[in-house]
Amino acid sequence: MARLLRIARRYWVVTLTLAIGLLGVVLALAGAGAVVPWIFSGYALAIAAWQAVGMVRDILRGHWGLDILAVTAIVATVLVGEYVAALLVVLMLTGGEALEDYANRRAKRELDALLTRAPQLAHRIEGDEIVEVRADEVHPGDVLLVRPSEIVPVDAALRSAEAAFDESSITGESVPVEKVAGDAVLSGSVNGQAAVEVVATATAADSQYQQIVALVTEAAASKAPVVRLADRYAVPFTVFSLALAGVAWWVSGDPVRFAEVLVLATPCPLLIAAPVAFIGGMSRAARNGVIVKGGGVLEQLSAARTAVFDKTGTLTYGAPTLVAIRPENGFGEDELLTAVASAEQYSSHVLATSMIAAAHDRGLHLDEAEWAREAATNGVQAQVGGREVVVGKFRFVAEHAPDAARTPIAPGELAVYVAIDGRFAGALLASDRLRDNARATLERLDELGVHQTMMLTGDAQATADHIAAELGITRVRADCLPVDKVEEVAAIAERPVIMVGDGVNDAPVLAAADVGIAMGAKGATAASESASAVILVDDISRTAKAVEIGKDTVRIALQSIWLGIIVSVGLMIVAAFGVIPATVGALLQEVVDLATILAALRAIGGRLDAKAATPVMAVPAASAR
Structure with missing residues (x-):
């Protein structure tokens, strides 16, 4: 009941139109039917005047829209005494706008989900206390508590040993993602069944979720050029409709025929089809990541x-992986990789991560270095297990091992050279995988x-x-x-x-x-x-x-536009022969409106998209040493 009241308040003009119609029925049953034509006609003309004001403003701005047909139809039906049809045209016009708004809300469901889910509060740990603060008050380095099923307020790193997060609203990944201590946690992801601690790595404004929300806001506020395509039909459709109605009046000699045709020429399908289809397409795209x-x-x-x-x-993938180990001077593959990975533990270069990961994959034990230093853009020098290890570019390694020799590499590969205790130890080859x-x-x-x-x-x-x-x-x-x-x-x-x-x-x-x-x-x-x-x-x-x-969205938008045009023109031609009374015509146009909206809503897509979407785990970006 409360929901119906909210809808009634939101679309108050439709509610008022229905109330006027109900009042007319009550008065007719009470024996006061003589005043019903005056009430219906007066109300219809008031709505026509309201619409005409907006229509004139548009014309003064150089924009000829389709509202002129609706206004003309209302006035024509009132003048020929078809007051019930006049009220139905008003209901169609205001109901069409309400249906468009409702369809837009339905189509934007996935987009709006990002906006409405934006995290607003955070639980900051201060000593032994947990203080609730606004998300925009969180600073990098703050320790936060994220309770079960809560949204992570800012980008952070996991402090707890392990946790699972639902990242579907961010990445489209339908399966909860397992995290361990130190892993990055995206803002907007939903925590699992256990409370965890995270360390903020960005402010709310700089976090992934807020940036996505900004993109969504920009998307939702835009208007597609093809939406204006319907307006291109305004002048020819209006001229055709008025001409057909005029011919029907002239041939029949009955002014009622003019109103009967125009009732079916109201432009709601053209006004509704394209916007609903394109918002549905944006919603479908968002659902597909x-x-x-x-x-x-x-x-x-x-x-x-x-x-x-x-x-x-x-x-x-943008992340080089180890593809070959080429030891020299009697060194073994595992020995060479262990030395390189142990030294690279003290490097911030992306290749270091690849080498360390390769060593872990082989089950190798990495040693701690007595000392280590990184030569920016060149490589790393470290004392590991009593031996001096130099890793990096050929020229940098050759400075420490005069016997260093370049190794042949294939296109797309890069070589990391190694020297141990002043002797050339070999090279490791990495490649960025397709x-x-x-x-x-x-x-x-x-x-x-x-x-x-x-x-x-x-x-x-x-x-x-x-x-x-x-x-x-x-x-x-x-x-x-x-x-x-x-x-x-x-x-x-x-x-x-x-x-x-x-x-x-x-x-x-x-x-x-x-x-x-x-x-x-x-x-x-x-x-x-x-x-x-x-x-x-x-x-x-x-x-x-x-x-x-x-492609699907544009096709559906144009199909919906032409559906409205073809059906309306067909009904107008039939009405020109006096077959469709004005009241029946107004009811038929409501059916055309509904069919157009349903056709345009197909752009939202269906369950096939969700089944076809295959999540792919992200891989860190890379750059060559």
Whole structure:
């Protein structure tokens, strides 16, 4: 009951229209039916005047909309004495607006979920006390308590030994993610069944969840160009409707025929179809881990002909892994890897993580260093187990081991050289792996009509050619600076152009492309902020999914628009022969409104999306030593 009252208050004009209709029925039953035509007609004309004010303002701004038909239909039915039909037209007009609003709320459910779930409070541990503070009062380093089923208020690191978090609202991962002490915990994720302690690593404003919310707000506030497509039909549809109604009046000699035609010419289907479809498409994209910054982006995606990709972190995982160990001078593979991983424990370079992980995978025991120092951009020097270990670039290692020799590497590989006690000990080879679903993504894009592909990268030509050959990409530009990428994209003839990237250096080209798509799973960086769409999961296949959603959304929007036009025109032609009374016509137009809204709501998608979405775990980004 309370919900019905809220709906009645929200759509008060519809409520008032229904109340007027009920009042007319009561008066008729009470023997006072003579006043009913005056009440219905007066109310209908008042609503027509209210609508006319807005219509005139639009015309003065140079915008010819479809409201003129609704206003004309109300006035015409009143003038010919069809006062019941006049009230039904008012109900259709106000009810159509209410249905549009309700449909929008339904379609934006997934988008609004991010906004309404934004964490507001945090429980900060201060000594032996737990103090409840606002999320925006949390500072990096604060120790927070997150109770069972609570939302993590800010980005943090897990302090407790282990925990499980539901990250579905952030990454689309449907299975709770297991964390251990030290692991990063995203704001907006939901804690499991046990209270845990976390250490804040960012303020609320800088946290992942708040940045995603900002992107969602921007997306929800946008209006797609194709929404204005309905307005392009305004003038011809209005002229046709008035002409048909005029001809029907002239041929029949009955002014009632004019009103009967116009009752069925009311434009609600055109006004409702496109907005509902595009908001539904944005909602579907969000459910599939893609934040789209406006319906216009979906329209561009639907027409895309070329896809351009960055390499590192986009087509590849962006994290080098150990692929080969080449010992020299009598050293063994395990001995060499143990020495390197022990020394790299004191390095902050991403390659250090790869070497340490490889040693752990082999079950090797790492020693503590007596001392260690890192030479920025060159490597690490450490005293491990009484031996001096030098790890890094060839030139840096050769300074400590004159017998060092370069090792042959394949395209896409990099070598880490090692010296132990002044002797060259060998090299370890690492490679950035191609994403498992990269080729499948390109094939799916081709099926969707994006036949041209290109790779732009700052890496060397040999590495770029190697990756491109594996994927079947024929157009490659290597050794690119950010400005080079922008120029290359601007020169592409087959448009619209999609650009997919993940780094700060991709931000200019993402903004320059017709549709820039940022791989934003590692955080909302400059790339995410400048892009037209952001993929929240570390899964390149969502690029193809975004194109698919764009095509489906535009198709459904246009289908819904034409559905409204065709059905309305068909009914108007029938009404021109006097077959459909004005009152019946008004009721039929309500059915047309409902059919149009239901057709447009198909853009929200269904359960197939959830079944098809395969979560992919994020991998840390990398850079070459």
